[in-house]
Amino acid sequence: MPQKKLILSAILLKGFSAVIAQTLLIRELLVVFYGNELTFSVILSIWLIAGAIGSGLLAGLFNKAKDSLRPFCLFQILLAFWLPCAIIFIRTSRTFLSVPAGEVLNIAQITLIALVSLSVLALSDGALFTLGFRLIPSVAKIYLLESLGVMIGGIIFTFALLVFLGSFQIAFLVSGLNLLACSLLLLKDKNHVLKIGAGLLFLISLNLYARSEALQEITLKEEWKNRPIAAYENSRYGNIVALKEKNQFTIFSNGLPSVSLPSPE
Numbered sequence: 001m002p003q004k005k006l007i008l009s010a011i012l013l014k015g016f017s018a019v020i021a022q023t024l025l026i027r028e029l030l031v032v033f034y035g036n037e038l039t040f041s042v043i044l045s046i047w048l049i050a051g052a053i054g055s056g057l058l059a060g061l062f063n064k065a066k067d068s069l070r071p072f073c074l075f076q077i078l079l080a081f082w083l084p085c086a087i088i089f090i091r092t093s094r095t096f097l098s099v100p101a102g103e104v105l106n107i108a109q110i111t112l113i114a115l116v117s118l119s120v121l122a123l124s125d126g127a128l129f130t131l132g133f134r135l136i137p138s139v140a141k142i143y144l145l146e147s148l149g150v151m152i153g154g155i156i157f158t159f160a161l162l163v164f165l166g167s168f169q170i171a172f173l174v175s176g177l178n179l180l181a182c183s184l185l186l187l188k189d190k191n192h193v194l195k196i197g198a199g200l201l202f203l204i205s206l207n208l209y210a211r212s213e214a215l216q217e218i219t220l221k222e223e224w225k226n227r228p229i230a231a232y233e234n235s236r237y238g239n240i241v242a243l244k245e246k247n248q249f250t251i252f253s254n255g256l257p258s259v260s261l262p263s264p265e
Contacts, residue, residue, distance in 0.1 A: 003188065004136070007069075008145060010076070010181045011132045015149025017174050018125045020157045021083050022047060024170055025117055028090045031239050031255040032223070033110055042107075043114050050119045054126025068134040070194070073182040075131065077201065079124040080175035080182075084208070086117040087167055088215075091223040093117075101225045162234050168212035168219075176205040 026043055033039045054075075062071040089096075093113045099105060105113070133142050161170050179202040186195050208215075220229060224241070230249060231242040241252040251259040 003185075006181070006184055007132070007135045008141070010072070010185060011128075011136065011142060011145045012149040012152075013177060013181050014125065014128045014132065015146035015151075016153035016156075017079060017149075017178055018121075018146075019150045019153040020161070020170065020174050021079070021121050021125075022118075023154070023157055024083075024167060025086055025090065025121070027234065027239060028087055028167065029114060029117065031241075032090055032093060032113065033105060034255040036104075036110075039110050039114070042111055043118065046111075046114050046118050047122045050122035051126035054123035054128075055130045056126075058123055059127040059130035062131065068131045069185060070189070072128060072131040072135060073185055073194075073198065075124040075127045076178045076182045077198070079121055079128075080178040080201070080205065082120040082124070083175055084168060084171040084215075086121065087171055088219055089113075090117050091219040095222060101227075158236055162236055166212065166216050167234065168216050169209060172205055172209035172212055176202060176209060179205050 026040075029039065029043060030036075059071075062068060065071060090113065094101070094105075097105075097109055097112075099109065129142065129146070133139065136142060157170070161173070165173070179198065183195070183198040183202050186198050189195055220232060224243065228244050229241060230244040231240070233240045238254045239252075241255075243250045243252070247262075249261045250257050251261070
């Protein structure tokens with residue numbers, strides 16, 4: 001495939017990856033925040049501010065670079081690396097902050113968790129937009145491809161990925177696609193270390209995808225403080241967890257208890 005088409009495909013992938021990463025992490029955050037809708041303002045503010053910083057200041061660090069392809073690939077790698085790490089951080093955040101299960105987080109704790117988990121991805125997303133424009137100097141094409149990627153990503157995430165895959169499987173799938181794109185973009189690079197390194201990272205992501213079920217189990221135990229999980233599912237409308245304690249099941253929706261079976265009354 002010609003280099004220009006690879007770059008256009010990578011920009012399409014940027015939109016695809018951003019909407020999936022953002023939606024996936026918001027769903028994970030809502031479980032930790034107990035479905036508190038007021039936290040949406042914090043989450044979206046952090047994403048927008050960090051995205052603007054990435055697009056302006058962070059990408060500006062590479063203004064003097066002769067070729068924007070390497071920095072573009074650098075932020076693809078950063079996005080691929082941090083997405084699964086963010087899920088691990090979110091699920092273990094209560095342990096880091098010494099917050100007991102059932103206790104509502106305060107606004108400072110909510111902001112800190114959202115900032116750490118989202119900022120790296122948003123910074124990378126913003127920087128990729130600016131660097132993509134330098135590679136393909138057409139605002140119309142960049143916006144069109146990114147919007148198309150967002151639309152495709154939203155549909156596939158809602159009607160396919162959520163139905164068939166777990167959170168870590170989705171994260172490693174997005175990471176693998178970005179690392180594969182990075183490997184293809186660097187095929188003609190004169191630096192063999194970069195080419196080999198990108199290829200190895202892609203292979204590592206495939207290996208981690210195969211082990212994602214184990215990671216899912218470990219982090220869920222930590223998130224729910226080793227309480228016995230009878231069922232865990234991500235529906236199109238939210239997260240559902242069923243905990244079994246003795247002969248009673250408690251069903252949680254986005255972290256909040258909604259039904260107890262059988263009813264104690």
